Amino acid sequence: MKQLSERIKEAAFGSLSSGQVEMVIGWQKGPLWWQSFPAFITDPGETASLIWDPFSVSNLNKYLLNEVPKKKIALFLKGCDALGFNQLLRDGRVEREKVLLFGIPCDGLVDPARVEATGLSKGLLQVKKEREELVFYYKEGQRKAPARDFYYSKCLSCRYPNPVTCDEMLGEAVPCQPLERFANVSKLEAASLEERFTYWSRHFSRCIRCFACRNVCPACSCRECIFDIAEPRWLGKAKESGETLFYHITRAYHVAGRCVDCGECARICPLGIPLAELNRKFIKDINELYGEYDAGADLDKEAPLLTFKSDDPDVSA
Amino acid sequence: MSVNLKQGPFEPLIIAFCCNWCSYAGGDLAGTGRMTYPANVRVIRVPCSSCVSSNFILRAFQRGADGVVVAGCHPGDCHYTSGNYFARRRFLLLQRFLEFLGMEPERFQVHWISASEGNRFAAVMTETTEKIRALGPNRKLRDTR
């Protein structure tokens, strides 16, 4: 990882100082061990503050919606981020010529909650990755543990750890060993109708409608979102089960066929609502009904909801 | 507004979005042909089945519908050539999704009914009404206020 973070700094410095780009978006480190966050750098002198560590999970491509019209921008993409970038491109929301992409092969990032669950977080100062292991640093020494035990679930089922698109790849390709991503969907499908309803009602009842899941999503890129429109107000502001269901059905349905399964929405939800299962239900059904389709990766295939076949399965059965 | 709020045995409220060119005309034919279908069905005319947004369907449920039907021209016969082909994909996904969330699949149905199928219109609406009557009132997506 050390090496990769050096290459990130170099790439940022090079592209900024040569005048090729006006801004670089990468990650910086906060004061606590798990805080790595998006950084926007315009001064080549500041590129040394960029980092790559096991917590550089924030997806940077969505920021292009705010920044790109003004300038050319360099940004770093992990595997999942590259899929999202492609989707933004496909939805006509970014211009390819205005971005310089550096790819980062990424075999998984660390979920702070999993570190906390093991008790390793007490007094923890820093976490570094060394090959397949994480090294935990404390005042009084260090401890090691297998890295994969701490990865985000989105990383454990990641099928594109190596960016499918970029201008320059920083680092060697990593192997890919994804867990079955539809396991939870299948389990729910096997449950009874009432069990499913109870399950989702319980989860949705926690939703505070902060819209973080929408705001982070590279497939949610409408200039004006239906949830923000006041007149007519499709989504009311009451804390009411029907409203919450309306939100969740509509969010997932709007990204059906475009969701790249980057897992950002589920990762970011502060209330731990299993949003991935909603998105993956659509992905699974699309694959079964209309043929395998990987949004963000299958660029040569037509988007499944923007096309049809005359002998598609019928809905009136 | 809801029929269900009235006293007496449960009477389902069914909202039917019918495309102007086929299904709505089919409904008309059912009327002029003096075929009967239940008054539980409230027809809303739309230009094409593909114009029916998920918002309309969900809103109908929120505001008291016990069942929602979208009806359009038979695949291949859409007045706008291919609208219903697109709609067919979208609605199949939506139907399966609602079921995934725990809604009874019978509550949201899609049917292809041509302008000449007055009989079929009446039959579909009657059958749907009976199915939903058997299921009872919809509470799952319903606004509790």
Next chain:
Amino acid sequence: MKKITKEKLALFWELLARRATLYLPLQEDGVVNFAPWKNGARVNLRENSLVPPKNVFFPQAETYLRFQTGAKKLQLESLEPEEEFILFGVRPCDVASFTILDKVFLEEPVDGLYAKRRRLGTLVSLGCNEPGETCFCTSFELEPAFAPGADVMVWDMGEFLLWEAQSEKGDELTAKINELLDEAAPEESASALSLRNTTAAGEAAAGCQQEWNTAGLQEVLRGKFNVELWEKLYHRCLGCGICTYLCPTCHCFDIQDFSRGLEGERFRCWDSCMFAEFTLMASGENPRPTQKERVRQRFLHKLLYFPSKYGLYACVGCGRCVRKCPVHLDITQVMEPIK
């Protein structure tokens, strides 16, 4: 001082719940939130809740008016909270947040809904044995294990909870459940004081890990409306509502109507200065056109405008925004560089 042994807790909840609605920190799907206790619920007294208990006094949405038209006259019916409740397990930082909300809602014009809920509720605070990694309440002169604003103060001493009433309401509640309480031995009572001292000292692992010098912060911030800091900070903000909805002191709301046919209701609901829509006017004009103005508003409101008006910071150092902002644009990120 009284005490209650932990084996009696299940009975204790049942007894309390019989007196009034009992809100406890309950764990569900790994998330801890305050909710009415029901038999079989999983009580978690170790972690603070994710959503702050402000939602008990100031719910995310509350209907206060029903209306009906159609008859000759418009018919109106106002609704008021009626239910007595006990809010148990509130951490001292969150208790302090009610002092802040009180300033907003209890000064003239008094907010009837909030005031009524404050009257109906009995507040039982649970001291923190070990402030979390992101806690910094001591920076606002609060104590991790003591909440002067609570009706009852409770400390978790391992085998038992210590219980001390601090107000009339607290005495009343104590009298009602006296059968389950024992008198604490003097050395047991003393242990509460030593817990207070070690956690407040900010020493090593026992105290708050983060200390901020907030004295004079307000003065420093004056005249910082147009500094480059905001330009630097705002880019990464996602404009979600996490920081404001999870903040125990955020109190902005919106008023909305819901109607069906000839009848309907009016409710108020949380709103967030981080949303673009928050300041959007009917004309289409938005005085806070970008996330920069919104981010600045959130922090200046907490650290400058509010203290200028009411004499105290609108942050209690609960650390929720530190923990949950997905891009770590939390309040400490402003307090650091501004100094």
